[in-house]
Amino acid sequence: MFATLREFTRSVHQTRVEAVPRYPEWNPAVLYTFPKMRTPMTDGARFQPASDQSLLVYFGQQITLDANQRVRKLLRLLELEPVAGIRNLHPAYCSLLVNFDALKSSHSELETILRGYLDRLEAVRLPEQQKREIPACYGGEFGPDLNEVAALHGMTPAQAIELHASVTYVVYFLGFVPGFAYLGELPEALATPRLATPRRRAPSGSVGIAGNQTGVYPFAMPGGWRLIGRTPIAMFRPDRNNMSFLSIGDRVRFTPISSARFAALENA
Amino acid sequence: MSIIHVKTPGLLTTVQDLGREGFGPIGVSPSGAADPISLRLGNRLVANAESAAGLEMTLLGGTFLFLEGAILALTGSDFGATLDGASIDLWKSVHVQPGGTLRLGATRSGARCYLCVQGGIVVTPFLGSGSTQILTGLGGFEGRSLRKGDVLHIGSATRSFRKKTISPQVLKYLSPHKVLRVTPGPQMDWFSESSRRAFYAGTYRVSEQSNRMGLRLKGTRVSQSAGGGMITEGISLGAVQVPPGGLPIILFVDQPTTGGYPKIANVISADLHRVGQLRPGDEIQFEQVTLEIARSLLIEQEKLLASAGLILE
Numbered sequence: 001m002f003a004t005l006r007e008f009t010r011s012v013h014q015t016r017v018e019a020v021p022r023y024p025e026w027n028p029a030v031l032y033t034f035p036k037m038r039t040p041m042t043d044g045a046r047f048q049p050a051s052d053q054s055l056l057v058y059f060g061q062q063i064t065l066d067a068n069q070r071v072r073k074l075l076r077l078l079e080l081e082p083v084a085g086i087r088n089l090h091p092a093y094c095s096l097l098v099n100f101d102a103l104k105s106s107h108s109e110l111e112t113i114l115r116g117y118l119d120r121l122e123a124v125r126l127p128e129q130q131k132r133e134i135p136a137c138y139g140g141e142f143g144p145d146l147n148e149v150a151a152l153h154g155m156t157p158a159q160a161i162e163l164h165a166s167v168t169y170v171v172y173f174l175g176f177v178p179g180f181a182y183l184g185e186l187p188e189a190l191a192t193p194r195l196a197t198p199r200r201r202a203p204s205g206s207v208g209i210a211g212n213q214t215g216v217y218p219f220a221m222p223g224g225w226r227l228i229g230r231t232p233i234a235m236f237r238p239d240r241n242n243m244s245f246l247s248i249g250d251r252v253r254f255t256p257i258s259s260a261r262f263a264a265l266e267n268a
Numbered sequence: 269m270s271i272i273h274v275k276t277p278g279l280l281t282t283v284q285d286l287g288r289e290g291f292g293p294i295g296v297s298p299s300g301a302a303d304p305i306s307l308r309l310g311n312r313l314v315a316n317a318e319s320a321a322g323l324e325m326t327l328l329g330g331t332f333l334f335l336e337g338a339i340l341a342l343t344g345s346d347f348g349a350t351l352d353g354a355s356i357d358l359w360k361s362v363h364v365q366p367g368g369t370l371r372l373g374a375t376r377s378g379a380r381c382y383l384c385v386q387g388g389i390v391v392t393p394f395l396g397s398g399s400t401q402i403l404t405g406l407g408g409f410e411g412r413s414l415r416k417g418d419v420l421h422i423g424s425a426t427r428s429f430r431k432k433t434i435s436p437q438v439l440k441y442l443s444p445h446k447v448l449r450v451t452p453g454p455q456m457d458w459f460s461e462s463s464r465r466a467f468y469a470g471t472y473r474v475s476e477q478s479n480r481m482g483l484r485l486k487g488t489r490v491s492q493s494a495g496g497g498m499i500t501e502g503i504s505l506g507a508v509q510v511p512p513g514g515l516p517i518i519l520f521v522d523q524p525t526t527g528g529y530p531k532i533a534n535v536i537s538a539d540l541h542r543v544g545q546l547r548p549g550d551e552i553q554f555e556q557v558t559l560e561i562a563r564s565l566l567i568e569q570e571k572l573l574a575s576a577g578l579i580l581e
Binding site for chain 1 (some may be wrong): 289290291292293294295296300308372381394395403404405406424451452453500502503504506507515524525526527531534535537559562563566567570
């Protein structure tokens with residue numbers, strides 16, 4: 001997966017360089033230059049307007065813990081020292097989308113401020129990573145895709161469960177819907193593409209896998225991830241102090257439970 | 269506190285204000301009125317703060333009984349409103365006598381009509397906003413669209429009724445427009461030159477499968493020159509993403525906060541209110557502008573909305 005991403009990144013950069021002069025409608029005013037090399041932490045950080053009121057900061061084009069740590073550090077710093085005019089932040093694997101008020105700031109003004117923040121990333125201390133455990137009942141009605149996933153990888157369902165529960169995952173970020181944690185990295189031997197046709201409804205608490213990611217649906221909703229189990233834990237509750245069960249940077253393990261245990265926890 | 273009895277809910281009626289911004293880090297999208305300008309103006313007509321919660325009706329409006337009376341305004345699209353059988357105008361403050369019944373029908377223009385009431389619709393705020401997000405059942409009135417028999421609370425009305433209307437200049441500015449202006453999306457150069465040409469030259473039709481999360485478009489397919497391999501990243505409001513099938517989707521107020529499809533363009537902020545008035549079947553075209561132009565159009569829009577002559581008394 002990483003090898004293909006790397007190859008892919010290369011091809012994107014080639015396309016980028018060639019595509020610009022070929023496109024007559026391209027306006028040079030909106031073309032952003034690549035940043036100059038600075039400190040090791042800003043090395044590779046790239047700014048890209050996403051809309052007239054948002055700016056993407058990329059830390060490379062690969063999913064790595066190092067890039068994700070920079071995302072978390074920049075997010076942390078912006079939460080500790082908010083910038084006037086910034087309205088929202090969307091962290092992801094190796095990027096941070098910064099939404100801002102265009103009446104108060106411009107892309108270039110914001111980029112200058114953010115570069116100052118990037119220079120200080122080394123010194124940012126991230127909150128201690130919490131260890132979280134997610135009990136999950138695998139297979140059967142709770143994990144309708146488990147057998148197929150196991151068969152695709154030439155293993156038994158029990159082996160697939162064991163493998164999924166054998167790893168400590170990192171919460172790279174919360175996104176998509178409230179409380180949805182993107183967990184990585186799924187063991188290579190379990191990495192499976194999304195369903196060709198997404199389900200109309202994945203029940204709340206469904207444990208899914210997609211590519212080399214895994215995650216839990218906090219709400220009943222349509223989805224293309226392959227469902228291998230379900231947790232009775234509420235991943236997002238607006239009446240709880242920490243609405244989201246998981247926070248960015250948490251360390252997560254899944255614990256296989258029986259359907260009887262599932263029912264007991266669900267009613268607890 | 270007075271109340272509104274929902275006699276019929278309409279097709280999809282939800283409580284919306286100007287949304288909740290700032291909760292991207294836990295995956296919560298802003299939600300809020302799909303056409304925020306109409307909500308803001310409606311609130312001003314009834315002497316509310318611009319951000320007060322009102323009702324957003326979609327394509328077909330409801331019937332509402334005001335037992336204690338109310339001061340209200342309807343804005344956005346024309347749903348053929350009547351008050352106790354007599355038609356009433358959009359964009360005007362209206363005094364409803366106790367026992368008055370407001371009835372709305374099917375749209376005669378765009379997708380959404382807003383009902384603003386002096387005092388605002390009172391709901392328990394979720395993350396600082398009364399806006400409803402249907403998919404997750406969060407916010408608004410019980411996290412859902414209204415049903416027959418619901419009883420809504422109105423905040424206390426302290427200002428006396430005054431006849432107010434919106435200046436014709438502003439209404440002209442808000443009139444429907446086929447062209448949506450966009451700035452380049454972050455993955456614009458993943459698309460071939462011919463695809464980009466086709467995207468800007470083509471006419472797209474809004475699909476039936478459109479909602480507050482996104483507007484699916486039918487028309488010219490756009491293909492990527494560098495296919496696949498996109499890493500999930502944050503999505504900005506109004507992003508035009510292109511899934512593998514090649515038919516663009518405009519991501520809207522209830523959108524996912526992150527996603528893994530490349531984005532060819534992004535609707536400019538000054539045109540987002542127009543997206544909120546697009547109905548299934550409406551035709552649109554995209555026109556590219558620079559970030560500088562987009563920004564100046566937004567500044568111009570806010571100047572107009574802040575102008576002294578906006579509300580006529």
